Amino acid sequence: MELEKTYNHKSVEDRIYKLWEESGFFTPENLPPRQNQNEQKPASAEAMARQRKFVTCIAPPNITGELHLGHTLQLTLQDIIVRMKRMQGYITLWVPGIDHAGIGAQNIVEKQLAKEGIKRQDLGREKFLERMWQWKEKYGNAIMDQFKKLGISADWTRLRFTMDDQYQEAVKKAFQHFYEKDWIYKGERVVNWCPRCASSISDLEVNYVPEAGKLYFIKYGPFIVATTRPETRLGDTGLAVHPEDARYKNYVNKEIEVETIDNEIPADQPPKIKKIKLPMITDSSVDKEFGTGIVKVTPAHDLTDFEIGQRNNLLSIIVIDEHTRMNENSGLRYRGLKTKEAREQIVKDLETLGLIEKIENYNHNIGRCDRCNSVIEPLLSKQWFFKMETPKQLALEAIDTGQIKFHPARWATPYRDWLKNLRDWNISRQLWWGHQLPVYFCKNKLAEVKNQKSKVKNNNEEFFIISENKPKQCPICKDCEMRQSEDVLDTWFSSALWPFATLGWPTSAPPSSATSDGHSKATVGKPNKKTKSDFEEYYPTDLIVSARDILYLWIVRMIFSGMELTKKVPFKDILIHATVLTKDGKRMSKSLGTGINPLELTEKYGTDALRFGLASQASELQDIRFGEDTLIMGKKFANKLWNISRYVITKMKHETWNMEHQLPNSKHPILQRMNSVTAEVTEQIENYNFAEAANTLYRFIWHEFADKYIEESKNKDDQETKDTLAYLLLTSLKLLHPFMPFLTEEIYGIIQGGANPKNMLLVQSWPTS
């Protein structure tokens, strides 16, 4: 057979991937039985059942766009492990999938619509969701194509999406479970309100960015109080000082008479002073050093103030509405103004009335929406919350007991620190794209609730039940058509279920108690064709690979959700990989124009070169400043291996290959080296030292196998030399396969005189030392 002088990835990759798909070996049930070590008999079904499993959990990419280099690195590293494990004889499962990415995806589609001059409200919920599903179809498929292009050996028969029907069942089940556990409650608290998204968002979705502002020193009776947001003055219900602040101790727990603006005077008339009384309270959250040491407390419009208010029984007065306009509580004078206008007007009025001491320039942090960058308005709002106390304990326990290990281990520190000071998690969103809350309201508010132990809760005149399906009859008034909550869940609520929801949970979960509405939940105990469900067979998983930026958003929440709902940790190892930066150390991002499309790189250098180049830079500690130099290295190395193979194949022209991979009868020292390289590489991959493993292989194959042994072999033609060449090549192909799957598979096929979907390198046994 005539082989091209240089390796041409373009004629190989797609063809090989199709062969892998044909082989069916990405599906664990199709893996060939493997003889267990030290067993002479051929593997039986029984032996197979004893075979160890390796299950890895994907970080499902968001359908917000195509994959970037960070995904490429992550998927490559995961695939390296999966391929090695599969060759080592593990029954290997990798479930691929994508995430609906609630707020992120909705915003992108809204932007698309904006180009057509349409708002989501113009379309209505149903039509808008149709657009969302079209988007999902398009980008979901694009992402799947990219997975395949990257050589990912995931089981396509098990493709999952976080809004699949079965997944929706899991989400409802989880919500109900948490509600019954009393971890979820509906409450009125200050939340981060994004006026553009028209939704609340969680604390983790707010970015604090420095901004130049003003600090206003305002007279409050005998005191001066510093604030950056004078417009919230209308919502003040108290003054607070630190408990140990001696300056104000005579005023503590007294009503202080302060001047404020009479907000019922119409805006076209000059402002007038109105006297009101505010209680002076103490709270240890107050910083004595800041300003004058006195804080005005606005419980309805500040997270901290809300908590101070709770601790001290202060009133909450809402003065700003969801559209960031001043509402009726702000009085005739300001009602209807945008907050910015209200601030200007109030400052002007205060100045006119001589109530402003001074105004200083002040740089401080402003909260902005992670998704659309709008300024966040803290707002008192009725939302659903997730109590973090017990989940926090579970999440800590998983790490403290060593049931879950971080790699690198240092990530356990920020993980623990983050858990220490947590507010309850706001899980409801006023969006359309996502899992609608399984909450049904009675339309008849006057319904009486007789059975207090029922699931029916009276909450500010709202009567609701939690139910997986819409009840046929309202269990509250027996009369109305119940109305489902229009809110959807935070996307991370559903992502938190990923490791087990994708395996079919809760189909095999223990039955939970029937709910009060009389509908026992028939989702439990659904019949299964197989003797065991995927959940029983493959859960918990062994490994998750993740970028660090979703450590809190996702990893933490999967851990406590898994521990509570399945009573098991969802994975044993967490691999946190490096972040891929630009060559200048900048964040890669589409909006900055610094993003790189991996497909351009696979086109130019080949997937194997890309994988090898990324892996050889994937050290534990340091982020990757991505330059194409390493891909050039990868490409040259691929070509080198190609030519090594050509040489050995030519040399072996009339010989039969020993595909059983037996050690040749030779004492040549290169064989010992091959042996120790095998041990090193295996250990390095098992310890997630991908860069070391790649470099070990590179150095051995190029500078020892090729430069030394092959050169030496050129003037020899004996059996021993040929056997050794064949052995070295075969071993190298196997060890390199996780990094360069396409090329090695191609060569393996050529050696056999043609690729054979039944006997692929993919499932050959990993070399042992």
Add this chain to the structure above:
RNA sequence: GGGCGCUUAACUCAGUGGUCAGAGUGCUUCCUUUACACGGAAGAAGUCGGGGGUUCAAAUCCCUCAGCGCCCACCA
């Protein structure tokens, strides 16, 4: 305000106590030898961020300073 990471050849990075400090890319010289010029042979190139300390021995451990980057935090 806390915490983490980084600072090694022109560039991107390995190297975490022990021979003259390594790789890829780039550069210089030679070699178009029948696997590969995406190659081979040889070579130049670094006060291992600054300073101090521990040690027989430090890029490697400790302290300190400086710069860069990231994360967390209720400075109104």
